[in-house]
Amino acid sequence: MGFFDPSTGEYFDPSVDRRVVLITGANSGIGYYTALHLYLHGYVVYIAGRTESKVLKAMEDIKEESKKRIENSSEQSSKKIxxxxxxIKMDLQDLSTVVKGxxxxxxxxxKLHILVNNAGIMAVPFEQTKDGYDVQYQVNYLSHALLSFKVLAELKAVAQExxxxxxxxxxxxxAHASFKNGYEPGDLIKKTPEACxxxxxxxxxxxxxxQFIQRFAKENPGILGLSVHPGIIITDLYQYWSNVPVVGFLFKSSFWAIGKxxxxxxxxxxxxxxRAAMDPGLTIExxxxxxxxxxxxxxxxxxxxxxxxxxxxxxxxTIEELENKGFLY
Structure with a gap:
């Protein structure tokens, strides 16, 4: 199978069939283009982010880009809705804001039809969040696990329909292949050198x-759980190591070559x-x-x-940690 063609996804009129999406970190990168295509297909898209000005700017850019694509595409010409x-304000480095968001x-x-746990940070130096976790582990995983639990009722409302x-x-x-034999979930891995x-x-x-989405889907059989690897993308997620003296030049050169x-x-x-969000052929069964x-x-x-x-x-x-901190009850 070749690359997924978004035009094969169904188009909706939100005034007739309201399909709701919640996505984290969609003000740039793959999240931005995910939100763009969902918006073009008539989805009601909620973008959760830390900095309101950045998200609002991205939303304006999505609207402008959508106009251009509709005007320049015969495929889109009959689907201008x-x-x-x-x-939605949410800082994944602070679990309390995940609850508030x-x-x-x-x-x-x-109702929530699609939750896209998209936001992430990559290969940053060790830092412990105010909640007591490695910042990468919390932003990439734990905050998204909490968010999945907190909107479970809205997901189930769609399933019950x-x-x-x-x-x-x-x-x-x-990069999940770094752990061939699993790991202890509570291990903060403070070891150095940071480059490794x-x-x-x-x-x-x-x-x-x-791992989480497999158990989450099993515990909630009316929900389709999926995970994806977007590919090798040279984005600002690599910014930290690209700016480190000496090492940064080697790092940037290596990844530029790989990217090419x-x-x-x-x-x-x-x-x-x-594809995970829009492919009409995907089913729980x-x-x-x-x-x-x-x-x-x-x-x-x-x-x-x-x-x-x-x-x-x-x-x-995960459940024990979130319950002990008062975020699940």
Missing amino acids: VGELHF AEEFKAKES GKVEPRVIFVSSL FSWIRYGKSKMAEI VAGVSSEQGALATL NDNCRYFSTGGTDAKSLKASHDKNYIDRLYTW
């Missing part, structure tokens, strides 16, 4: 995403997420817990990501 764009969303919408199957998507990474272990911590967070050979654009990187790679192509995650022992330990640890 677009969706809606809304901002979820409550803000719930006050506006009673019986018209469509709600979807929860984690934007993971091939910052990437290992990143891989740990991405493994957790794949095997890299994809941010829009192409969004195709894996878009046949596709639950599938993993898609670059362009939305079929792929398999590492064997350890399917290890029931590690999955169950992670899920139990």
Whole structure:
């Protein structure tokens, strides 16, 4: 199967069939293009982000880009009804704001058709959040796990209608292969050198995403759970290591070379997420817990990501941590 074609996804009129999406970190990169295509298909898109000005700017850019694409595309010419764009304030480095953001969303919408856990940071130096976790682990995984729990009722409301199957998507990474034999979920991995272990911590967070969605989908059988690897994309996520003296030059040169050979654009990187969100052929019965790679192509995650022992330990640890801090009750 080739790259997913977003035009094969269904188009909606939000005044007739309101399809609601909540996506984190969509003011740039693959999240931006994910939100753009969903908006073009008539989805009501809520973008959760830390900095309101950046998200509002991205929303204006999406509206302008949508106008251009509709005007220049014969395929889009008969489908000029677009969706809606809304901002939700949420800082994934602070679990309390995840709860507040979820409550803000719930006050506006009673149903959620698609949750896209997209936001992430990559290979940054070790830093402990105010909640006591490695910053990569919290931003990439734990905050998204909490968000998934907090909007579960709205996802179930869609499932109970019986018209469509709600979807929860984690934007993971091939970097999950850093952990061939699993890991202890509570291990902060403070080891140095950072040039090595910052990437290992990143891989740990991405493994957790794949493992979590499998148990989450099992516990909530009316929800389609999926994870994706967007591909090799040279974005500002690499900014830290690109700016380190001496090492940064080598790092930037290496990734530039890799990007030229095997890299994809941010829009192409969004195709894996878009297939998971919009492919009308995906069902819980046949596709639950599938993993898609670059362009939305079929792929398999590492064997350890399917290890029931590690999955169950992670899920139990996650719930206990969030309950002990008062975020789940």
